[in-house]
Amino acid sequence: MAAQLLEIKNLVTAFHTSEGRVPAVDGVSLSIKRGRTLGLVGESGCGKSVTAMSILRLVSSPGRIESGSITFTTESESIDLVTAAEKQLRKVRGGCIGMIFQEPMTSLNPVFTVGDQIAEVVQLHQKVSRAEARSRALEMLHLVRVADPEQRLDAYPHQLSGGMRQRVMIAIALACEPDLIIADEPTTALDVTIQAQILELLEDLRSRLGTATLLITHDLGVVAETCDDVAVMNAGRIVEQAPAVELFSHPLHPYTKGLLQARPNVDTRDRSPLATIPGMVPAPQDFPSGCRFHPRCSYVREPRCDAEPPTLREVSSGHFVRCHFAEEIDS
Numbered sequence: 001m002a003a004q005l006l007e008i009k010n011l012v013t014a015f016h017t018s019e020g021r022v023p024a025v026d027g028v029s030l031s032i033k034r035g036r037t038l039g040l041v042g043e044s045g046c047g048k049s050v051t052a053m054s055i056l057r058l059v060s061s062p063g064r065i066e067s068g069s070i071t072f073t074t075e076s077e078s079i080d081l082v083t084a085a086e087k088q089l090r091k092v093r094g095g096c097i098g099m100i101f102q103e104p105m106t107s108l109n110p111v112f113t114v115g116d117q118i119a120e121v122v123q124l125h126q127k128v129s130r131a132e133a134r135s136r137a138l139e140m141l142h143l144v145r146v147a148d149p150e151q152r153l154d155a156y157p158h159q160l161s162g163g164m165r166q167r168v169m170i171a172i173a174l175a176c177e178p179d180l181i182i183a184d185e186p187t188t189a190l191d192v193t194i195q196a197q198i199l200e201l202l203e204d205l206r207s208r209l210g211t212a213t214l215l216i217t218h219d220l221g222v223v224a225e226t227c228d229d230v231a232v233m234n235a236g237r238i239v240e241q242a243p244a245v246e247l248f249s250h251p252l253h254p255y256t257k258g259l260l261q262a263r264p265n266v267d268t269r270d271r272s273p274l275a276t277i278p279g280m281v282p283a284p285q286d287f288p289s290g291c292r293f294h295p296r297c298s299y300v301r302e303p304r305c306d307a308e309p310p311t312l313r314e315v316s317s318g319h320f321v322r323c324h325f326a327e328e329i330d331s
Contacts, residue, residue, distance in 0.1 A: 003033065003034050003073070004031055004032075004033055004034075004073060005032050005033060005034045005072070005073060005179055005180055005212050006030075006031065006032045006055070006070070006071070006072050006073075006180060006212070006214075007030075007031045007032075007069075007070075007071045007073075008028060008029055008030040008031070008051075008055070008068065008069070008070050008071075009029050009068055009069045009070075009071075010027050010028075010029055010067065010068040010069075011025055011027070011028045011029070011051070011054060011065070011067075011068035011069075011070065012025060012026055012027060012065070012066045012067045012068055013025040013050055013051075013054045013059055013063060013064070013065050013066065014026075014063065014064070014066050015062050015063040015284075016062045016063075016064070017062055019285060020285055021285070022283075022284045022285045023236055023284050023287070024047050024050040024063070024236060024284050025047045025050050025051050025054060025236050026047075026235075026236040026237055026287075027068075027236075027237060028047070028051055028068075028233075028236075028237065028238055029238065029312070030051075030231055030238065030241075032180065032212050032214060033212065034179065034210065034212055035206070035210045035211070035212055036212055036213075036228040036229065037206065037212070037213040037214075037215055037226055037227045037228050037229070038212075038213070038214050038215070038227065038228070038229045038230070038231060039215045039216075039217065039222075039223035039226070039227035039229070039230045039231070039244065040052075040214060040215070040216045040217075040231050040233060041217060041218060041219075041220060041223055041230060041231070041232055041233065041259070042218065042232060042233035042234055043218060043234070043281050044218065044281070045281045046233045046234055046235060046236065046281060047233055047235075047236040047237075047284075048184075048216045048233055049102070049184055049185075049216060050063070051216075051233075052099070052182050052184050052214065052216055054070070055070055055081060055097070055182060055214075056081070056089070056092070056093050056097060056099060056182070057081060057082070057084075057089055065082055068082065069082055069083075070082050072092065072096065072097070072180075074096060074179065079092065091125070094121050094124065094125055094172075094173075094175075094176060094178070095124075095125035095176050095178065096178050096179055096180070097178050097179070097180045097181075097182065098172070098173030098174055098175075098176070098178040098180070098181050098182070099173060099181070099182045099183075099184070100166075100169050100170055100173050100181065100182070100183040100184065100186045101169065101184055102184045102185040102186075102188055103188070104157070104162070104165035104166050104168065104169045105157060105158075105162075105165060107169060108157040108165060108168065108169070109157075110156065110157055110158060111156075112156075113153065113154050113155060113156055114137075114141075114152060114153065114155055114156070114157065114160070114168045114171075115134060115137045115138070115141075115152075115153035115154055116137075117168070117172060118136070118137035118140055118141070118168070118171050118172050118175050119133035119134050119136065119137040120133075121172055121175045121176065122136045122137065122175050122176065125176045126176060134153075136175065137153060137171075137175070138150065138153055140171035140172075140174065140175050141153060141167075141168075141171055143171065143174070143205070144167040144168075144170050144171045144174075144201060144205075145167065145197075145201060146164060146167050146168070146171075147164075152164070162190055162194070163190055163191075163194035163197070163198070166186060166187075166190065166194075166198055167198070167201070169186075170186075170198070170201065170202070170205075174205060174209070174211070177209060177211075178211065179211065179212060180211065180212045180213070180214065181202075181211050181212070181213045181214070182213075182214045182216070183202065183213060183214065183215050183216065184216045185216060185217055185218075186198055186199075186202070186215070186217075187199065187217075187219070187222065195222075199222060199225065199226055202215075202226070203226055215227060220259060220260065220263055221263070223244065224244065224248055227244045228243065228244060229241070229242070229243055229244060230242060230243075230244050230247045230248075232247075232253065232255065232256045232259070234255045234281075234292065234293055235281065235282055235284075235287055235292035235293065236284060236287070236292075237292065237312075237322065238312060238320075238322065239253045239255050239256070239293065239312075239321070239322045239323070240252060240253040240255070240256045240319075240320065240321045240322065241312075241319075241320045242318060242319040242320065243318055243319075246318070246319055247319075248260070250319075250330075252315060252319070252321045252323065252326040252327075252329070252330055253293075253321050253322065253323050253326060254293065254297045254298065254299045254323065254329065255277070255293050255296075255297075258275075258277040258296075258298075259277070261275040262274065262275050262276055262277060277296055278296050278298075279295060279296040282295075288306070289306060289307065289309075290304075290305055290306040290307045290308055290309055291305045291306070291308075291309060291310050291322075291323070291324070292309075294306050299325065299329050301324075301325060304324055305324065308324070310322045310323055310324045315327065
């Protein structure tokens with residue numbers, strides 16, 4: 001059995017605005033084992049990216065982590081990232097946990113070459129000379145399959161294509177061979193061919209380096225191809241979690257069923273309209289009472305669904321669901 005690498009328990013991250021408290025992440029619990037990939041899926045605005053930013057304590061004011069724990073276990077110690085000192089966090093960020101941000105053009109510094117930006121991470125976390133760090137940067141560009149890496153080493157971000165910039169972001173994230181990679185929508189805004197190349201690259205690096213991955217996406221096709229385990233998020237909470245094969249073959253939560261039914265049909269002869277989930281993701285300051293999905297749920301049963309919040313419970317080995325009537329709906 002793979003050892004536990006990251007464990008999140010009852011994480012609550014909220015934003016305190018002039019309009020009041022906004023709970024973007026509300027009681028999330030997740031775990032990732034070494035060498036495995038966990039897919040975190042859900043509609044835009046459900047709290048996926050805030051969960052990722054909370055892990056590295058990158059949520060800025062007016063947001064803050066209000067409660068919960070995030071335990072990261074290295075070979076020598078276990079660290080609660082919620083209470084860790086800033087000095088300790090700086091060692092973890094980039095060194096033990098790498099992050100691939102959603103939009104590389106806004107994450108890379110436009111006035112430094114990509115080689116300097118990769119080398120900076122290496123020098124920050126490892127005691128090496130400038131020449132050694134530059135050599136490592138070139139090695140990383142080779143690793144992520146950047147064309148003409150010797151030439152690209154001295155290029156600026158604006159001189160690279162979107163796919164190349166995303167590869168540079170992956171090189172930066174992997175430069176210190178971290179135990180965990182957090183990939184927040186790593187294929188957004190890339191064409192289909194480049195998306196496939198980036199996903200293939202991440203999988204290849206995982207198999208070669210043994211790096212665990214938290215893959216945040218709304219693309220269920222990507223999840224089916226790359227993930228060992230899946231957690232489905234809705235309105236700031238995890239509503240279902242299971243091994244990927246189990247979740248795709250046997251979804252239990254009405255929201256998960258809706259997401260899977262909303263996938264486009266690859267059969268071009270099928271002219272039936274695309275299935276949709278009715279309604280919109282509620283704003284965090286206006287979450288409904290009871291089950292937060294009940295206003296959009298086709299299986300809703302009152303008064304329990306709109307009055308009593310369901311708990312995340314294990315219904316079979318490794319399969320968790322947040323629904324009062326999951327077994328009845330399934331049968």
